[in-house]
Amino acid sequence: MSIKLTILGFNSALPTAFTHPTAQLLNIAERHFLIDCGEGTQVQLRKAKAKFNRINHIFISHLHGDHVFGLIGLISTFQLLGRDTALHIHGPKGIEEFITTQLRLTESNNSFDIVFNELHTKESVLVFEDDKVEIFSIPLNHRVYTNGYLFREKEKPRKLNMDTITAFNEIEVCDYQNLKNGKDFILKSGEIISNDYLTFDAPKSLSYAFCSDTKYKPDIVPIIKDVDVLYHESTFLHELKDLAIYTGHSTAKEAALIAKAANAKKLILGHFSNRYHDYKPLLLEAQEEFPNTILPEVLKEIKIKE
Amino acid sequence: MSIKLTILGFNSALPTAFTHPTAQLLNIAERHFLIDCGEGTQVQLRKAKAKFNRINHIFISHLHGDHVFGLIGLISTFQLLGRDTALHIHGPKGIEEFITTQLRLTESNNSFDIVFNELHTKESVLVFEDDKVEIFSIPLNHRVYTNGYLFREKEKPRKLNMDTITAFNEIEVCDYQNLKNGKDFILKSGEIISNDYLTFDAPKSLSYAFCSDTKYKPDIVPIIKDVDVLYHESTFLHELKDLAIYTGHSTAKEAALIAKAANAKKLILGHFSNRYHDYKPLLLEAQEEFPNTILPEVLKEIKIKE
Numbered sequence: 277m278s279i280k281l282t283i284l285g286f287n288s289a290l291p292t293a294f295t296h297p298t299a300q301l302l303n304i305a306e307r308h309f310l311i312d313c314g315e316g317t318q319v320q321l322r323k324a325k326a327k328f329n330r331i332n333h334i335f336i337s338h339l340h341g342d343h344v345f346g347l348i349g350l351i352s353t354f355q356l357l358g359r360d361t362a363l364h365i366h367g368p369k370g371i372e373e374f375i376t377t378q379l380r381l382t383e384s385n386n387s388f389d390i391v392f393n394e395l396h397t398k399e400s401v402l403v404f405e406d407d408k409v410e411i412f413s414i415p416l417n418h419r420v421y422t423n424g425y426l427f428r429e430k431e432k433p434r435k436l437n438m439d440t441i442t443a444f445n446e447i448e449v450c451d452y453q454n455l456k457n458g459k460d461f462i463l464k465s466g467e468i469i470s471n472d473y474l475t476f477d478a479p480k481s482l483s484y485a486f487c488s489d490t491k492y493k494p495d496i497v498p499i500i501k502d503v504d505v506l507y508h509e510s511t512f513l514h515e516l517k518d519l520a521i522y523t524g525h526s527t528a529k530e531a532a533l534i535a536k537a538a539n540a541k542k543l544i545l546g547h548f549s550n551r552y553h554d555y556k557p558l559l560l561e562a563q564e565e566f567p568n569t570i571l572p573e574v575l576k577e578i579k580i581k582e
Numbered sequence: 583m584s585i586k587l588t589i590l591g592f593n594s595a596l597p598t599a600f601t602h603p604t605a606q607l608l609n610i611a612e613r614h615f616l617i618d619c620g621e622g623t624q625v626q627l628r629k630a631k632a633k634f635n636r637i638n639h640i641f642i643s644h645l646h647g648d649h650v651f652g653l654i655g656l657i658s659t660f661q662l663l664g665r666d667t668a669l670h671i672h673g674p675k676g677i678e679e680f681i682t683t684q685l686r687l688t689e690s691n692n693s694f695d696i697v698f699n700e701l702h703t704k705e706s707v708l709v710f711e712d713d714k715v716e717i718f719s720i721p722l723n724h725r726v727y728t729n730g731y732l733f734r735e736k737e738k739p740r741k742l743n744m745d746t747i748t749a750f751n752e753i754e755v756c757d758y759q760n761l762k763n764g765k766d767f768i769l770k771s772g773e774i775i776s777n778d779y780l781t782f783d784a785p786k787s788l789s790y791a792f793c794s795d796t797k798y799k800p801d802i803v804p805i806i807k808d809v810d811v812l813y814h815e816s817t818f819l820h821e822l823k824d825l826a827i828y829t830g831h832s833t834a835k836e837a838a839l840i841a842k843a844a845n846a847k848k849l850i851l852g853h854f855s856n857r858y859h860d861y862k863p864l865l866l867e868a869q870e871e872f873p874n875t876i877l878p879e880v881l882k883e884i885k886i887k888e
Contacts, residue, residue, distance in 0.1 A: 290659040293628050315655040316622050322599050339688045341658040349621040352647040353596040370687045377683045381676045382645045383726050420689050 279304045279427070279482050279580040281505065284320035286546035286572040288489075288511055289342055291315055296574060297342035298488060298547060300507070301326055304427050305408040310334045310350075311425060311486050317346035318353050324575055328357060333404060335411070336367030337488060338422035339374060348378045355387055362389040366403050366411075368421045369396045395423055400499045405430075414499050416490035419524040424487035426500055434458055434475035441474055480582045485540075488547050491521060492530035497537045505580045506540040507572075509547035510558055516549075525549075528558040532565035543569040544578070585610045585733070585788050585886040587811065590626035592852035592878040594795075594817055594831075595648055597621055602880060603648035604794060604853060606813070607632055610733050611714040616640045616656075617731060617792050623652035624659050630881055634663060639710060641717070642673030643794060644728035645680060654684045661693055668695040672709050672717075674727045675702045701729055706805045711736075720805050722796035725830040730793035732806055740764055740781040747780055786888045791846075794853050797827060798836035803843045811886045812846040813878075815853035816864055831855075834864040838871035849875040850884070 280303040285296025297314025301324060308330040310317075321328065334350075337343050347365075354363065365371060372392040379386065393403065395413055403425065404411040414424035433456035441447050447461060455461065461469045485500040488509035500506060511525035520527050526534075528545060535543035543566050545558055552558065555571050562569040586609040591602025603620025607630060614636040616623075627634065640656075643649050653671075660669065671677060678698040685692065699709065701719055709731065710717040720730035739762035747753050747761070752770060761767065767775045791806040794815035806812060817831035826833050832840075834851060841849035849872050851864055858864065861877050868875040 289662050291622075291625055291655070293625055315652070316625065319597055319599055319622065341655060341688055341690075344688070345655045345658070346621070349597070349647060349651045352651070356595050374684065374687045378680065381680045382647055382650070 279429070279484055279504070281484060281507075281578045281580060282324050282326075283507075283544075283546070283572045283574055283576070283578075284317055284324060285314055285574060286548070287342075287550070288509075288547045289550055291342075295550075296320055297346075298337075299346065300486065301331075302427055302484060304482075304484070305429060307333070307406070307409055309411075309427065312337055312343040312488070313345075313347040313350060314342045315345040315349075318350045320575070321350075328354065329359060329361070331363075332361065333364045333366065335403070335425045335486075336365065336371055337416070337424060337486070338368055338418060338420050339370055340418075340420065340489070343489075344371075344374070348375060351375065351379070351390070352382075352384065355384060359388045362391055364391045364393060364404070366393040366425075367395065368423065369394045396421075400426075412499065414485065414487060414496050416487060416496070417493045417524065418489045418491065422489060424485060424490070424496070426483060426485045426503065428483040429481040431481055432478040434471070434478045437473075437475055444469065447474070482580050482582070484580055485538075487534070489525060491524050492526050492534070494534065494537060497534065500534075500538045500540065503538060503540045505542045505544065505578070506535050506538065507544045507546055508534055510545040510562065511547050511549050513552075513557060513561055528561040529565055532562035532569060535562075535566040535569070540566075541568065542580075544572050545569060546572045585735070585790055585810070587790060587813075587884045587886060588630050588632075589813075589850075589852070589878045589880055589882070589884075590623055590630060591620055591880060592854070593648075593856070594853045595856055597648075601856075602626055603652075604643075605652065606792065607637075608733060608790060610788075610790070611735055613639070613712070613715055615717075615733065618643055618649040618794070619651075619653040619656060620648045621651040621655075624656045626881070627656075634660065635665060635667070637669075638667065639670045639672065641709070641731045641792075642671065642677055643722070643730060643792070644674055644724060644726050645676055646724075646726065646795070649795075650677075650680070654681060657681065657685070657696070658688075658690065661690060665694045668697055670697045670699060670710070672699040672731075673701065674729065675700045702727075706732075718805065720791065720793060720802050722793060722802070723799045723830065724795045724797065728795060730791060730796070730802070732789060732791045732809065734789040735787040737787055738784040740777070740784045743779075743781055750775065753780075788886050788888070790886055791844075793840070795831060797830050798832050798840070800840065800843060803840065806840075806844045806846070809844060809846045811848045811850065811884070812841050812844065813850045813852055814840055816851040816868065817853050817855050819858075819863060819867055834867040835871055838868035838875060841868075841872045841875070846872075847874065848886075850878050851875060852878045 284299035287295035299317040508531035510528035514527040514529040590605035593601040605623040814837035816834035
């Protein structure tokens with residue numbers, strides 16, 4: 277089991293010929309989630325050979341252009357491709373007006389429903405869940421209302437130990453679900469067989485946290501505790517700490533401090549200021565606090581495994 | 583003297599990794615006009631090495647995404663670049679709400695004024711003029727309210743013939759403007775010297791017409807009569823004439839018929855349906871009616887000369 281993350285773009289502010297604003301495609305339990313959607317995201321999705329009709333949920337962090345200006349174009353392309361299944365857009369209050377105004381003025385006849393889930397609280401809330409995945413908001417602190425998102429596999433069933441199970445002739449297929457759920461088995465004789473003897477531990481539930489854009493905000497640590505991979509913005513080097521505070525961003529050192537405090541397994545930096553052409557100093561600064569830090573790579577799939 | 587046209591994108595509908603929706607940069611008398619602004623136009627402008635701060639007027643044909651979804655991103659980039667001069671946006675009714683809603687919801691603090699010039703008539707009107715250039719709308723017939731634009735150099739002054747002028751000792755510098763304007767000169771003796779003898783004909787005033795998107799609409803011919811270069815959409819081959827009518831587009835043959843009737847000097851085709859990967863049949867179809875037809879080339883500057 278693994279989560280697959282494809283970073284489609286990680287640059288802040290204006291797109292150029294060689295840089296792309298924030299967007300990520302996350303495959304978790306074969307659900308395909310798009311996170312943020314800067315201008316040009318649909319072209320990056322094409323380059324990633326993403327299947328457009330598998331994207332049913334889009335999570336927008338905040339209404340700044342470099343995170344959302346590509347959304348209307350993607351919706352328009354969904355229409356042109358004849359999409360007929362509902363699209364769910366989770367994002368800050370205002371995103372519904374943002375999109376519906378554009379749809380109305382471009383006289384779009386939508387072939388599919390768009391379901392908006394507008395967030396407005398400053399608490400972490402459950403944004404989406406199904407039988408395999410749960411997604412929580414991570415309240416961030418930026419110049420405008422912003423949320424990160426925590427994507428987590430739900431607890432998985434225990435694995436059957438067929439060697440021990442078949443040794444008892446009386447355990448039948450209809451009993452398996454109870455065993456997977458951790459229940460002990462009671463033989464006809466009344467003897468109790470411990471679940472541990474009949475099953476193996478469930479595979480670990482994996483998780484991914486996306487945190488962009490935000491000031492240094494240590495109170496998110498409990499929400500992302502023990503996360504497998506954390507993407508945390510690091511717009512500046514720590515020598516520009518004052519500018520980071522002023523603009524509502526974090527430094528590479530601060531991103532690493534969050535990863536360390538949260539006991540994350542891996543940290544991916546991103547959202548670098550356009551002033552940086554060489555990202556190595558940002559990486560080195562973060563690695564001083566949190567060695568397992570990496571730089572983002574556009575269109576390279578990252579596997580998040582146990 | 584010349585007009586320089588750079589096509590930034592000419593594809594219809596959805597952008598892909600290798601195609602770009604409609605946008606053109608026109609340099610006429612050193613005024614830099616942007617025509618339409620599909621998603622990704624700002625990146626195409628960078629590739630064209632355009633000077634962003636020289637673009638003061640943007641002309642939008644209609645509110646379909648492939649002609650306008652890049653506009654908010656470009657405005658946002660203007661802000662980030664610290665622009666402080668006014669930006670004039672000419673386009674269909676609704677464009678002001680389209681842009682201002684997005685600016686409001688993204689909490690943009692504009693560093694410069696945006697002056698909207700919303701068109702709503704079905705007549706050709708003067709959209710803009712200054713001392714050297716005049717621009718008229720070309721009412722088109724598409725699924726939504728649409729205008730093309732005719733860009734025309736104003737009539738230029740006649741050129742002084744210094745050989746003949748200096749032969750008359752009594753013609754002074756302060757008389758030159760009258761001569762450029764075509765007036766005869768009266769010598770102190772009372773003798774009238776014909777302007778023709780003292781000046782050469784003015785350079786021809788050049789013109790460019792942009793017509794996209796539209797059904798075949800022959801009543802635009804008088805507006806674009808004798809235009810030097812006509813860009814006319816040709817979404818389909820004529821064998822798909824019914825589909826062209828249904829979707830509000832033209833065929834290559836129809837674009838050529840318009841060019842021929844208007845006595846244009848050159849025709850550029852564009853806005854091809856995504857079904858076509860080879861544009862040669864569209865070119866050949868048009869050339870049967872209007873031989874001096876060419877295909878568009880992205881980022882290649884076309885000089886429009888006498």
